[in-house]
Amino acid sequence: MEEKVKQIISDLFSVEKNEINPKFGPNDCDEWDSFGHLNLITALEEEFDILIDENQISDMQNFELIMLILNETIENKL
Amino acid sequence: MKDLKFHQIVKNNKELNIFFSDDKQKINVSLLSNISIHQLKPIIEYNFRFNKLNVDVTLKEYDNIIQESSTINKNDIVIVFWEIINIIESFPFEFINFDENRKKLFYEKITGELDLLFNNLEKNKLVFINKFNDTCFYNNIISYSDYYAFIEKLNNYLTENKPDNFVILDNNNVFKDIGVNNSIDLRSYYSSKTLYTISFYKEYVQHLNPYIFSISGKSKKAIIFDCDNTLWKGIVGEDGYSNVALSEKHKNGLYFKEIHLLIKNLISKGVIVGICSKNNFQDVADVFENRKDINIQLDDFTIKKINWHDKAKNLIEISNELNIGTDSIVFVDDSEFEIGLINSIIPEIQTVTVPKKLYEYPSHILKISSLFFNVNSSDEDARRNKMYLEEKKRKKVLETNTNLDDYINQLGIRVEFSNKDEECLERLAQLTQKTNQFNFTTKRYSLNDMKSFYDSNNFDVISISVSDNFGDSGVTGLCILNYESDSCEIDSFLMSCRVLGRHIEYVFLNELFKFLSTKNNCKFLSSSFIKSNKNTQVQTFYESNGFKITYESDEFKKYQIKINEYQAKIKPNIITSWKKK
Numbered sequence: 001m002e003e004k005v006k007q008i009i010s011d012l013f014s015v016e017k018n019e020i021n022p023k024f025g026p027n028d029c030d031e032w033d034s035f036g037h038l039n040l041i042t043a044l045e046e047e048f049d050i051l052i053d054e055n056q057i058s059d060m061q062n063f064e065l066i067m068l069i070l071n072e073t074i075e076n077k078l
Numbered sequence: 079m080k081d082l083k084f085h086q087i088v089k090n091n092k093e094l095n096i097f098f099s100d101d102k103q104k105i106n107v108s109l110l111s112n113i114s115i116h117q118l119k120p121i122i123e124y125n126f127r128f129n130k131l132n133v134d135v136t137l138k139e140y141d142n143i144i145q146e147s148s149t150i151n152k153n154d155i156v157i158v159f160w161e162i163i164n165i166i167e168s169f170p171f172e173f174i175n176f177d178e179n180r181k182k183l184f185y186e187k188i189t190g191e192l193d194l195l196f197n198n199l200e201k202n203k204l205v206f207i208n209k210f211n212d213t214c215f216y217n218n219i220i221s222y223s224d225y226y227a228f229i230e231k232l233n234n235y236l237t238e239n240k241p242d243n244f245v246i247l248d249n250n251n252v253f254k255d256i257g258v259n260n261s262i263d264l265r266s267y268y269s270s271k272t273l274y275t276i277s278f279y280k281e282y283v284q285h286l287n288p289y290i291f292s293i294s295g296k297s298k299k300a301i302i303f304d305c306d307n308t309l310w311k312g313i314v315g316e317d318g319y320s321n322v323a324l325s326e327k328h329k330n331g332l333y334f335k336e337i338h339l340l341i342k343n344l345i346s347k348g349v350i351v352g353i354c355s356k357n358n359f360q361d362v363a364d365v366f367e368n369r370k371d372i373n374i375q376l377d378d379f380t381i382k383k384i385n386w387h388d389k390a391k392n393l394i395e396i397s398n399e400l401n402i403g404t405d406s407i408v409f410v411d412d413s414e415f416e417i418g419l420i421n422s423i424i425p426e427i428q429t430v431t432v433p434k435k436l437y438e439y440p441s442h443i444l445k446i447s448s449l450f451f452n453v454n455s456s457d458e459d460a461r462r463n464k465m466y467l468e469e470k471k472r473k474k475v476l477e478t479n480t481n482l483d484d485y486i487n488q489l490g491i492r493v494e495f496s497n498k499d500e501e502c503l504e505r506l507a508q509l510t511q512k513t514n515q516f517n518f519t520t521k522r523y524s525l526n527d528m529k530s531f532y533d534s535n536n537f538d539v540i541s542i543s544v545s546d547n548f549g550d551s552g553v554t555g556l557c558i559l560n561y562e563s564d565s566c567e568i569d570s571f572l573m574s575c576r577v578l579g580r581h582i583e584y585v586f587l588n589e590l591f592k593f594l595s596t597k598n599n600c601k602f603l604s605s606s607f608i609k610s611n612k613n614t615q616v617q618t619f620y621e622s623n624g625f626k627i628t629y630e631s632d633e634f635k636k637y638q639i640k641i642n643e644y645q646a647k648i649k650p651n652i653i654t655s656w657k658k659k
Contacts, residue, residue, distance in 0.1 A: 007085070008085040009658055011085040011086060011089035012085050012088050014092060035116045038116070038117075038266075038270055039084070039085075039088070039116075039271065040083055042117060042266075042276060043083065043084045043088075046083055046084055046276060047083060051265065053267050054265065057269070
């Protein structure tokens with residue numbers, strides 16, 4: 001799953017997958033602005049067929065947090 | 079595009095943009111909206127870049143349609159998303175509490191703004207505006223009928239007063255295709271005013287295509303059909319003209335009747351319709367001449383390539399003879415092999431595979447017919463010369479490459495040989511009874527005949543199974559060898575039409591000689607061609623592969639070749655093996 005998330009970030013924001021460390025976030029690339037963030041949420045929801053809780057969307061501010069919230073969301077779904 | 083996820087579209091879109099360096103031909107698209115539609119930008123760009131149109135999409139400022147419309151360049155194509163749900167915050171819910179006076183005020187406000195929009199954009203190349211839509215406010219109960227009436231009234235105003243360059247799109251058409259719940263996301267509407275989903279956008283852009291293609295000279299001009307299992311159900315060369323299904327008289331015929339009716343309609347609209355089919359010309363002509371229940375005539379087809387050449391070559395000829403670019407041709411075929419061939423050699427041709435679920439076939443073709451749509455033809459005539467020149471260059475490239483071979487190499491064809499294979503005894507007898515076209519002697523054998531060949535030391539029965547990256551075609555060819563003293567006679571040699579045109583016949587022949595060279599006492603191979611009304615495609619096969627003619631009449635030819643003198647004319651890059659006993 002980590003790989004898939006890295007792929008999505010890499011596709012959306014034109015960064016290499018190996019640049020994506022746990023703290024990688026909006027400050028590390030220009031394309032990750034507020035529109036970019038919505039695109040990321042849309043792409044993650046599409047990829048994993050989930051709905052991310054509205055209140056958590058703005059918390060997903062780096063790769064580590066994204067993984068945390070994604071895992072939580074997928075667990076809750078099951 | 080429907081198979082791509084959003085992040086893949088974003089990525090592919092960036093990659094495609096690299097190919098466009100020349101800004102002269104660029105189409106600029108401006109998006110005006112009172113909801114958030116930023117995700118539409120990469121999807122529109124990808125859609126047009128994929129179709130070789132250089133495009134840039136600009137998102138104008140959110141919820142400022144009228145003022146932004148005054149700043150748009152006249153050469154731009156404009157798309158307007160003006161959503162009634164967000165005319166003011168919570169509009170539908172406010173509306174149901176409005177008194178008549180307030181309703182009237184809002185009607186005048188919106189129509190007044192529409193007038194301004196019309197005025198600002200009437201000189202633009204093309205403007206798309208969506209019909210006002212009530213679908214997001216579903217409560218379809220009578221007490222809200224005022225709201226629907228209000229929207230209906232606005233739409234009437236829109237239709238009656240819009241300038242000629244405005245095209246009204248109806249989002250209900252998208253909802254019909256993918257469903258309202260897949261189109262609208264109220265959660266993201268409330269959180270970020272993003273009303274529509276990615277699935278919606280992917281479908282929505284398909285509705286723009288006919289218009290955009292038309293003004294960019296990319297409308298399709300010709301549709302070319304294969305025959306067997308495409309214009310009718312069945313194989314005319316095998317089943318005979320009276321047995322193919324093309325009307326309600328035969329099972330599955332109705333689908334094809336509807337295809338014929340669609341073809342008639344396309345012809346009446348000036349679309350060129352043609353045939354490109356591997357068949358004997360007379361077999362195809364027989365269907366049109368003899369079937370009373372067919373709705374079209376052979377003469378309705380402007381261009382016909384009914385022969386045994388590869389279809390890429392035929393389609394290039396069609397584009398030459400019609401003097402249209404290959405990118406204005408749509409090609410319809412039931413065979414994944416043929417479709418794959420065209421996609422690989424002439425990717426500009428839009429290909430359509432006849433759906434496996436035949437009941438989807440007529441509606442599929444109906445949908446495609448919008449690609450032939452033309453907004454105005456003079457614009458396109460101006461581009462014709464340029465298109466023609468580009469085409470000439472492309473043709474040169476094709477002629478210098480042996481692309482059929484390249485394509486066959488990519489397919490990963492595997493041929494497995496077998497001798498007197500017990501498992502397919504029945505299938506082989508059946509093959510001799512059913513195969514007409516690639517069949518040198520057309521001798522029909524029963525199961526018992528086949529058994530006696532298997533039991534006799536004087537006979538070998540070599541069969542082939544063919545598979546490739548598309549799948550497995552099964553046992554599709556056979557050769558019966560009859561030994562007498564120091565020579566061997568090919569009694570039967572045949573292959574099913576399912577695997578023709580892939581050079582498998584050469585593989586078969588080459589392997590046959592390899593097999594015979596291991597038989598020490600066998601020095602000569604003789605063979606014959608017995609003419610039937612179906613097997614003209616093989617009548618010069620032996621001589622072109624080095625056999626000497628020992629007897630020749632109109633109906634019959636005999637050949638001989640010394641086995642150790644055979645030299646393979648064509649050595650296809652196809653993997654062969656023998657089945658383990």
